[in-house]
Amino acid sequence: MSGSHYDVIIIGTGAGGGTLAYHLAPSGKRILILERGDYVPREKANWDPQVVNVDAHYNTKESWLDKDGKELHPHTNYYVGGNTKFYGAALFRLRKQDFGELRHHGGISPAWPIRYEDLEPYYTRAETLYQVHGNRGEDPTEPRATSPYPWPAVSHEPRIQQLSDDFSRSGLKPFHVPVGVMLDEKNPTRSHCIRCNTCDGFPCLVGAKSDAQVVCVDEALKHSNVSLLTNALVKRLETDSSGREVRTVVVERERVLESYSADIVVVSCGAINSAALLLRSANDKHPRGLANASDVVGRHYMGHTNSVLMAISKCPNPTIFQKTLGVNDFYFGSEDFPHPMGHISFVGKLDAITLKAGAPAIAPNFTLELMAKHSLDFWLTSEDLPDPNNRVTLSRDGKIVLNYTPNNLEAHARLQGKLKQAMKQTNCAIHGHECHQGLFGRNLYVGQRIPLAGVAHQNGTIRFGHDPLTSALDVNCKAHDVDNLYVVDGSFFPSSAAVNPALTIMANALRVGDHILQRLRVSTASQNESDTEAVASR
Numbered sequence: 001m002s003g004s005h006y007d008v009i010i011i012g013t014g015a016g017g018g019t020l021a022y023h024l025a026p027s028g029k030r031i032l033i034l035e036r037g038d039y040v041p042r043e044k045a046n047w048d049p050q051v052v053n054v055d056a057h058y059n060t061k062e063s064w065l066d067k068d069g070k071e072l073h074p075h076t077n078y079y080v081g082g083n084t085k086f087y088g089a090a091l092f093r094l095r096k097q098d099f100g101e102l103r104h105h106g107g108i109s110p111a112w113p114i115r116y117e118d119l120e121p122y123y124t125r126a127e128t129l130y131q132v133h134g135n136r137g138e139d140p141t142e143p144r145a146t147s148p149y150p151w152p153a154v155s156h157e158p159r160i161q162q163l164s165d166d167f168s169r170s171g172l173k174p175f176h177v178p179v180g181v182m183l184d185e186k187n188p189t190r191s192h193c194i195r196c197n198t199c200d201g202f203p204c205l206v207g208a209k210s211d212a213q214v215v216c217v218d219e220a221l222k223h224s225n226v227s228l229l230t231n232a233l234v235k236r237l238e239t240d241s242s243g244r245e246v247r248t249v250v251v252e253r254e255r256v257l258e259s260y261s262a263d264i265v266v267v268s269c270g271a272i273n274s275a276a277l278l279l280r281s282a283n284d285k286h287p288r289g290l291a292n293a294s295d296v297v298g299r300h301y302m303g304h305t306n307s308v309l310m311a312i313s314k315c316p317n318p319t320i321f322q323k324t325l326g327v328n329d330f331y332f333g334s335e336d337f338p339h340p341m342g343h344i345s346f347v348g349k350l351d352a353i354t355l356k357a358g359a360p361a362i363a364p365n366f367t368l369e370l371m372a373k374h375s376l377d378f379w380l381t382s383e384d385l386p387d388p389n390n391r392v393t394l395s396r397d398g399k400i401v402l403n404y405t406p407n408n409l410e411a412h413a414r415l416q417g418k419l420k421q422a423m424k425q426t427n428c429a430i431h432g433h434e435c436h437q438g439l440f441g442r443n444l445y446v447g448q449r450i451p452l453a454g455v456a457h458q459n460g461t462i463r464f465g466h467d468p469l470t471s472a473l474d475v476n477c478k479a480h481d482v483d484n485l486y487v488v489d490g491s492f493f494p495s496s497a498a499v500n501p502a503l504t505i506m507a508n509a510l511r512v513g514d515h516i517l518q519r520l521r522v523s524t525a526s527q528n529e530s531d532t533e534a535v536a537s538r
């Protein structure tokens with residue numbers, strides 16, 4: 001097989017690569033997918049908080065370096081489906097304004113080279129493909145959409161409904177978070193998803209999470225023109241003598257080097273690994289790294305400013321599936337702080353085993369077990385701004401070095417303040433305003449490792465744009481400097497916005513997929529029909 005030539009090679013099977021493979025598969029073109037990981041084994045441990053959260057069993061054991069040369073263990077996952085195997089499946093569109101320039105307290109969030117309207121049809125298709133459950137019109141910042149969500153929102157459990165009512169009474173506009181789980185609440189006996197408490201951060205043991213493996217890669221492989229090599233680590237990309245074309249994809253499998261070639265090569269290894277791969281592929285024609293004449297490859301790394309805040313109440317919180325409520329009232333600012341602050345939603349319900357690893361401050365008169373039973377576990381996201389000095393580089397021996405200094409932190413502090421204020425106004429029937437005991441930060445250092453948020457939302461390292469002097473990719477996510485090289489993971493973001501990134505990566509992969517199909521002279525209309533038919537037939 002080594003030495004074979006393909007029409008398209010896709011490297012990586014996550015939100016970007018998996019979605020692209022799905023979209024290109026019906027074209028009949030010869031497609032090779034290369035994935036460094038294997039399938040996530042299906043085993044009871046998939047849903048064990050000790051194994052998943054405390055032992056970090058499924059995380060890569062690779063180590064990277066921080067800017068001081070200290071080792072760090074990234075909380076990231078190398079499997080078929082990439083990080084979507086473990087994600088919380090909150091599938092948001094960026095806001096329309098996120099595509100323009102926005103002035104933040106900490107600086108400027110730059111404009112994208114495309115408008116929201118350009119991506120809108122692809123958001124709609126991605127929502128259908130990933131079976132997103134949501135209610136249009138509830139979220140005050142939601143951009144215009146051409147069709148409703150394909151599935152009704154996942155309902156709130158009673159404690160979350162009570163909180164939603166409290167928030168509404170205090171003037172906020174809470175909404176149902178759009179999520180990609182295959183839950184059919186009208187037909188519980190037929191529903192794939194069983195609405196369990198081990199979704200966010202865990203692989204789905206019953207294959208009911210809309211992840212890139214289940215939804216896209218498995219479907220793509222039903223086409224005989226598509227093949228997948230697992231445990232296939234792409235080491236470098238080599239160009240022809242002009243430097244304008246990738247000629248060889250060098251892969252390590254079972255410690256043996258193999259090489260493959262294709263008319264089109266698509267990199268989708270996640271924002272950090274994709275930048276590292278291009279930097280590793282430096283040659284005479286590309287001395288700073290492949291496709292890096294602009295010197296932006298690896299720079300402008302973003303990953304959001306995130307925190308988990310546990311609101312402890314006297315009333316217990318027996319919620320099983322907690323990730324149903326969001327608040328975006330402060331996304332663009334407020335009267336007392338006229339700058340974007342970000343997004344409030346939930347993580348999966350925290351349990352005592354996971355809390356022990358995160359060692360939060362203990363609420364007075366509570367044990368960890370009691371805290372876990374009584375907490376509402378909020379997830380707060382603020383935008384971090386693209387700083388050229390926040391970057392991925394390589395050490396002398398080829399290790400990934402991640403240099404990151406957080407910025408725009410006032411926005412996040414203000415967002416936390418807004419949540420504190422909102423929680424003080426909650427009013428339960430038994431304890432009144434005294435029910436809420438305070439907000440407690442959960443230390444994100446699981447097992448004393450890099451903060452989860454440090455790389456979970458990684459983006460920005462191979463930005464797209466019109467100007468080859470300030471971007472590595474053009475608007476079709478093709479490298480300015482290389483004619484047959486594309487990037488479709490989270491690297492292309494010029495700004496990180498403040499909602500979860502995966503749906504935008506998926507939608508963009510479909511958009512770039514249409515461009516690649518045109519380049520391959522395949523009709524995109526028949527392709528889109530076949531996408532819809534495949535989803536409808538499931």
Ligand SMILES: Cc1cc2nc3c(=O)[nH]c(=O)nc-3n(C[C@H](O)[C@H](O)[C@H](O)COP(=O)(O)OP(=O)(O)OC[C@H]3O[C@@H](n4cnc5c(N)ncnc54)[C@H](O)[C@@H]3O)c2cc1C
Nearest residue numbers: 012014016036078082083088089090234269489490500502
């Ligand atoms: C615990 C957790 C919860 C999350 N929750 C959410 C959420 O609720 N909503 C949301 O929008 N986002 C969420 N995210 C983030 C989301 O998963 C990512 O934004 C998304 O998966 C990124 O897609 P990607 O294509 O850029 O990269 P990935 O999904 O990371 O895929 C990259 C793929 O490339 C492979 N690869 C890497 N290097 C190589 C190489 N050299 N050779 C071959 N293969 C390679 C990797 O193994 C992987 O399969 C979460 C992430 C985590 C970890």
Ligand code: SF4
Nearest residue numbers: 193194196199204208
């Ligand atoms: S069964 Fe449903 S809630 Fe549980 S992990 Fe799977 S998709 Fe998530």
